[in-house]
Every structure is written in C-alpha cells, then in structure tokens.
Amino acid sequence: MNTLLITAESTAGGIVERDFTLDGIPGVLWSPESATGPAPLVLQAHGGGNHKKHPAMAGRARRLVHGCGYHVAVLDAPGHGDRPRTEHDEQEIAALFAARAAGEPEGPIVVRYNDHLARTAVPEHHALLDALQQLPEIGTDGPVGFWGINMGTAIGVPFVAAEPRITAAVFGQHWPHALADHAKRITVPIxxxxxxxxEHISREDGLALFTAFASAEKSLHVNSGKHKELPRFEVDSAVRFFARHLGTAALPAPIPAA
Structure with a gap:
C-alpha cells in the first residue's frame, strides 16, 4: 500500500521537518523551507540503540539540507525509537548486555541481530523510497543517496544491493559477516x-567489508580512535561526496543585508 501520512510539521532555521508514518512505521523527512524545484533525496539509517531523530541523524540532515538543498528521510528501525520491541528484540539485547558484562565479543550477537532487523527494514526502505518519490518536491527522476553507519550499514548494504535507484552511498563500521555477499553486488560510488x-570490529573485518564492494569508485576513510570516536569532520566529507554524485539543488538567493 505504501501510504505515507504526515502527522506533524514544523519549520525552523530554513528547514521543514515533517513527521510521518509509512503504513504505521514512524519516520521523519527534512526538507528546504524554500525550494525552487525537485531536489535530490538522501535516505539515512540510524545506528543500533538510536532512533530517527538522534542528534547524528538530525545533524547530518541539517548539513545536507543547508549545504546541498536535499531532502533527507529516516525511518525508525524495527524495535527502535517509537516502534515496539518484540520478545526476540528483548532476548538479543539481553544477550548483548550479558556478553558486554562478561567481557566477551559482541560482534557475533550484533551481526546476528542486525541481520534479523535488516530482513524487515530493507523492504520498508524500498516502500519508503516508492512513497517519497510520489511527492512533487522529490519526484521520480532525481538522484537518491543512502547514508548509514554501524547498524545503518547492516540495513543499507542489502538495501542498496537490491535498489537500482540509489546513486551513491556512505557506509562504515560493521563486520563483513552477512554483508559481504550483498556488497559484491554494489557498483555505485561508495x-x-x-x-x-x-575495540569491537577488527581492522581485518573492516577492510574485508570494504574490499567486498564491487564499486569502481570507493574511498576508504580510516581514522585513529575507538568505535564511537568517528571524527565529526567525516560528516563534511560525506556531504561533499554526495554533492559530487547527486549534484546540488537550486536554492533561493540569500536576502541581502539591510
């Protein structure tokens, strides 16, 4: 059915924020307040334990809207944000916390759980793209990007592998297990x-996933630091990356100062 229902709308700082549900799945769409025509779209997917309006999602969206004139949309992942947890969710989260408390590797649990979530989230993202492209300010002819790190990569890699409408994607910080075969089918710039x-994902595992992508253009951005220490300047790089591959929308000229 792919019914997109706007449930709330607000405007601040030149950005229109629209809460919506897609067949009952909660999401948010950020758009330029004053756009002169259809603009590119970037779909984001949030990290594990986060939600559609997590500061990382909202901050990246602001950069894309202000810097490039894009529309940016995020869905709450299954069992996250405003979506209820299932018994399976609770069991996997408990297993993760138990492994963490015991000092055991978290990777096998995270990979297994994220793969389970992706099986639900990937069809939802196809449906989201279908619905958003029906909006006149987005349309069916413009380029579409995808941006997802951590769990967002677990959802994004199988989604992009199966979605020919995606023009370019930003991924990272995930294990290759359950994703490498999908990555081999991706040829868009990465x-x-x-x-x-x-401390969770070994260098070898990270490099193995990067190596698996079949893209002729793919850039590896390596920084020192632990799992949660991805530098903020990588957001600047991602915005430039999307601008190169999606183009930029026509934005209204600024009002001259008095």
Whole structure:
C-alpha cells in the first residue's frame, strides 16, 4: 500500500521537518523551507540503540539540507525509537548486555541481530523510497543517496544491493559477516568509514567489508580512535561526496543585508 501520512510539521532555521508514518512505521523527512524545484533525496539509517531523530541523524540532515538543498528521510528501525520491541528484540539485547558484562565479543550477537532487523527494514526502505518519490518536491527522476553507519550499514548494504535507484552511498563500521555477499553486488560510488582502533570490529573485518564492494569508485576513510570516536569532520566529507554524485539543488538567493 505504501501510504505515507504526515502527522506533524514544523519549520525552523530554513528547514521543514515533517513527521510521518509509512503504513504505521514512524519516520521523519527534512526538507528546504524554500525550494525552487525537485531536489535530490538522501535516505539515512540510524545506528543500533538510536532512533530517527538522534542528534547524528538530525545533524547530518541539517548539513545536507543547508549545504546541498536535499531532502533527507529516516525511518525508525524495527524495535527502535517509537516502534515496539518484540520478545526476540528483548532476548538479543539481553544477550548483548550479558556478553558486554562478561567481557566477551559482541560482534557475533550484533551481526546476528542486525541481520534479523535488516530482513524487515530493507523492504520498508524500498516502500519508503516508492512513497517519497510520489511527492512533487522529490519526484521520480532525481538522484537518491543512502547514508548509514554501524547498524545503518547492516540495513543499507542489502538495501542498496537490491535498489537500482540509489546513486551513491556512505557506509562504515560493521563486520563483513552477512554483508559481504550483498556488497559484491554494489557498483555505485561508495565512501566507507573505519576506525583503526575499534575495540569491537577488527581492522581485518573492516577492510574485508570494504574490499567486498564491487564499486569502481570507493574511498576508504580510516581514522585513529575507538568505535564511537568517528571524527565529526567525516560528516563534511560525506556531504561533499554526495554533492559530487547527486549534484546540488537550486536554492533561493540569500536576502541581502539591510
């Protein structure tokens, strides 16, 4: 059905924020307040334990809207944000916390759980793109990007592998298990983030996922630091990456100062 229902709308700082539901799934769409025509779209996917309006999602959206004139949309992932947790969600979260408390590797649990979530989230993202392209300010002819790190990569890699409408994507910080075969089917330009001192994802695993992408253009961005220490300047790089591959929308000229 792919019914998109706007449930709330507000405007601040030149950005229109619209809360919506897609067949009951909560999401948010950020758009330029004053646009002169259809503009590119970037779909984001948030990290594990976060939600559609997490500061990372909202901050990246602001950069894309102000810097490029894009529309940016995010769905709450299954079991996250305003979506209820299932018994399976609770079991996997408990297993993760138990492994963390015991000092055991978290990777096998996270990979398994994220793969489970992606099986639901990927069809939802196809439906989201279908619905958003029906909006006149987005349309069906413009380029579409995808930006997802951590769990966002677990959702994004199988989604982009199966979605020919995606023009370019930013991924990173995930294990290759369950994703490498999907990555081999991706040929669009890729920017990939990896933390050299990640305490959860080994360098070998991070490099293995990057290597799996079949893209002729793919850039590996390696920074020192642990899993949660991805530098903020990588957001600047991602915005430039999307601008190169999606173009920029026509924005109204600023009002001259009095």
């Amino acid at each position: 920017e990939f983030d990896l933390q050299w001192d990640d």
